[in-house]
Amino acid sequence: MATRTVVEGVSVERRKRFSETYLGQWVMTTDHKKIGIMYIVTAFFFFLVGGTEALLIRTQLAEPNGKVLSPEIYNQVFTMHGTTMIFLFVMPMLTGFGNYIAPLMIGARDMAFPRLNAFGYWVLLFGGIFLTSSFLFNAAPNAGWFNYAPLSELTSGCGATAVTCTSGPNTDFWALGVLLLGVASIAGSVNFVVTILRMRAPGMTLNRMPLFVWMTMVTSFLLLFALPSLSAASILLLLDRHLGTHFYQAAYGGDPLLWQHLFWSFGHPEVYILILPVFGMVSEIIPVFSRKPLFGYTFVAWSGVAIGFLSFTVWAHHMFAVGLPPIAQAFFATSTTLIAIPTAVKVFNWCATMWGGKLILKVPMLFAIGFVAMFLIGGLNGVALAVVPFDYQVTDSYFVVAHLHYVLFGGSVFGIFAGIYYWFPKMTGKILNERLGQLQFWLFLVGVNLTFFPMHLLGLMGMPRRIYTYPSGLGWSLDNLLATIGAFVIATGVLVFLFNFILSLRSGQPSGNDPWDAFTLEWDTTSPPPVYNFPSLPVVRSRRPFYDKKNPEIADWKMGTH
Amino acid sequence: MMLEEQAQQRPEPSPEQPASSRKARRLAQVEALKPHPSPWPFALAASLMVLLIGFITYPVLCGIGVLLTIICIIGWSLERQ
Numbered sequence: 038m039a040t041r042t043v044v045e046g047v048s049v050e051r052r053k054r055f056s057e058t059y060l061g062q063w064v065m066t067t068d069h070k071k072i073g074i075m076y077i078v079t080a081f082f083f084f085l086v087g088g089t090e091a092l093l094i095r096t097q098l099a100e101p102n103g104k105v106l107s108p109e110i111y112n113q114v115f116t117m118h119g120t121t122m123i124f125l126f127v128m129p130m131l132t133g134f135g136n137y138i139a140p141l142m143i144g145a146r147d148m149a150f151p152r153l154n155a156f157g158y159w160v161l162l163f164g165g166i167f168l169t170s171s172f173l174f175n176a177a178p179n180a181g182w183f184n185y186a187p188l189s190e191l192t193s194g195c196g197a198t199a200v201t202c203t204s205g206p207n208t209d210f211w212a213l214g215v216l217l218l219g220v221a222s223i224a225g226s227v228n229f230v231v232t233i234l235r236m237r238a239p240g241m242t243l244n245r246m247p248l249f250v251w252m253t254m255v256t257s258f259l260l261l262f263a264l265p266s267l268s269a270a271s272i273l274l275l276l277d278r279h280l281g282t283h284f285y286q287a288a289y290g291g292d293p294l295l296w297q298h299l300f301w302s303f304g305h306p307e308v309y310i311l312i313l314p315v316f317g318m319v320s321e322i323i324p325v326f327s328r329k330p331l332f333g334y335t336f337v338a339w340s341g342v343a344i345g346f347l348s349f350t351v352w353a354h355h356m357f358a359v360g361l362p363p364i365a366q367a368f369f370a371t372s373t374t375l376i377a378i379p380t381a382v383k384v385f386n387w388c389a390t391m392w393g394g395k396l397i398l399k400v401p402m403l404f405a406i407g408f409v410a411m412f413l414i415g416g417l418n419g420v421a422l423a424v425v426p427f428d429y430q431v432t433d434s435y436f437v438v439a440h441l442h443y444v445l446f447g448g449s450v451f452g453i454f455a456g457i458y459y460w461f462p463k464m465t466g467k468i469l470n471e472r473l474g475q476l477q478f479w480l481f482l483v484g485v486n487l488t489f490f491p492m493h494l495l496g497l498m499g500m501p502r503r504i505y506t507y508p509s510g511l512g513w514s515l516d517n518l519l520a521t522i523g524a525f526v527i528a529t530g531v532l533v534f535l536f537n538f539i540l541s542l543r544s545g546q547p548s549g550n551d552p553w554d555a556f557t558l559e560w561d562t563t564s565p566p567p568v569y570n571f572p573s574l575p576v577v578r579s580r581r582p583f584y585d586k587k588n589p590e591i592a593d594w595k596m597g598t599h
Numbered sequence: 600m601m602l603e604e605q606a607q608q609r610p611e612p613s614p615e616q617p618a619s620s621r622k623a624r625r626l627a628q629v630e631a632l633k634p635h636p637s638p639w640p641f642a643l644a645a646s647l648m649v650l651l652i653g654f655i656t657y658p659v660l661c662g663i664g665v666l667l668t669i670i671c672i673i674g675w676s677l678e679r680q
Contacts, residue, residue, distance in 0.1 A: 061636070065637060067640070151634045152640050156643060158640075159640055163648035167648055167651055209655055210655065
């Protein structure tokens with residue numbers, strides 16, 4: 038069965054089943070490629086939702102004493118911006134790419150559990166609808182994307198002390214929503230782990246696996262180990278809110294810090310979940326557009342594994358200002374500084390790959406290089422935050438907002454767009470317009486720096502996070518205005534992309550099967566691939582099996598490289 | 600392209616085998632490799648959503664959601680793949 042060659046015959050006329058109608062093909066599909074496309078399209082829709090929320094925030098903060106949004110609505114908007122971007126955009130987008138590309142890269146015909154795969158997608162969609170529909174009830178989550186107790190606590194009464202509470206169903210929407218989305222992520226992770234470990238093509242050892250697949254596997258393990266913490270935290274919160282327990286209520290012997298420990302035990306691995314697959318994407322794109330194999334493959338692969346392990350040891354660096362004992366602060370400061378090392382290893386290897394290569398600066402490569410530069414900035418200000426006395430000054434200020442947006446927008450989003458431009462031809466058989474892509478890239482690069490660099494200064498000048506306005510005369514006005522202008526520059530870039538996407542889909546230049554002269558197996562089939570992916574399953578003898586097939590005289594396995 | 604090459608390289612079919620059975624075998628090969636569509640993932644996800652909506656709005660929806668979830672799990676388990 039595994040080596041059987043497929044030969045297509047003449048179809049026999051019969052009545053169409055629902056699964057063969059256009060709607061039925063999508064609703065009932067278990068094909069990883071269709072599911073991947075659904076994940077990507079849904080994630081992009083939520084990117085637009087989260088982006089609109091961002092523009093509302095920036096419009097409110099453009100000038101002192103802003104009156105665009107009321108404080109109550111502002112709280113809902115910034116909470117949903119963070120929740121949407123993390124849970125409904127980046128995670129599903131990366132899952133979508135993993136779904137579409139990973140089985141092709143390993144030479145498999147589909148994922149290990151196709152129905153579980155489909156289930157993960159539909160749970161994501163319904164979870165996203167559930168969360169976003171909270172706006173219709175004027176009860177969107179409003180306690181921040183990390184939903185700290187005791188702010189997110191009680192439904193009625195405020196205990197023995199005067200504490201501001203969330204009495205509406207806002208927090209219930211959040212807690213139930215993330216529980217449901219957690220189910221989707223677990224379903225996907227189990228599938229990825231089994232598929233990658235058990236369904237690789239003959240000859241594809243772990244040492245020959247593409248790095249995007251490596252990072253997807255590490256991310257899946259991170260999800261499996263981190264999500265239970267969030268689920269437990271959410272369930273305890275729901276019990277506190279509805280069944281009279283007191284897990285997070287200090288007045289009754291509970292501890293609000295328990296929420297922070299449980300949440301960040303998920304939350305820090307989560308940020309690596311948001312970036313590791315992107316590391317993998319960039320590790321595929323840079324070698325192809327440098328016309329060289331990746332420098333230091335083994336180091337890049339195992340540094341990803343190291344990041345995975347270390348990510349569980351750093352969570353309390355989000356809590357330096359809560360009164361932890363000095364010994365704990367020292368431990369977490371050390372582990373946080375330590376985790377910068379494997380990340381730096383990757384950056385050095387990407388640069389070394391480009392060094393001496395014949396660089397082809399097409400749009401995927403522009404975004405990949407932009408990713409390296411922007412993520413480097415975010416990583417450096419992150420290491421600064423690992424220094425406890427410095428963190429005391431800037432925690433919960435706009436310095437942290439600058440850091441997280443450089444790594445998440447400059448990092449994840451740039452990498453995602455690199456992946457979109459790189460793999461769009463494989464998915465559609467068309468190529469995205471190069472000029473429009475370059476315009477989008479430069480708008481993004483300028484926009485990101487204009488939006489988020491001034492936030493470093495705002496943080497150092499003392500502007501706290503999550504405030505809905507600020508008075509004039511504090512010296513914050515100019516930087517806020519620049520940030521708002523930058524946000525609209527980014528929005529223009531998104532519109533350019535949308536135009537490019539629609540134009541290219543309708544009348545784009547045909548791409549052929551291998552427009553980039555790439556190295557990995559997904560390019561060794563048609564664009565888009567048939568339902569069975571490969572007419573016959575490939576046999577792999579190196580890390581660049583498709584390169585070997587195209588260049589048999591100088592194949593990697595003949596030259597003694599992997 | 601590869602399929603055409605394989606078609607050219609394929610040995611001539613035996614005259615004893617009827618053409619219809621050869622076509623049926625080829626179709627069966629492609630059909631066996633296609634992922635089988637299934638309604639249960641969608642149905643189970645929708646049931647879970649009904650359950651969650653019940654937490655926020657009417658508790659009776661929770662009960663309906665639980666029932667639907669159980670039905671979907673049973674249907675999924677009994678589905679032939």
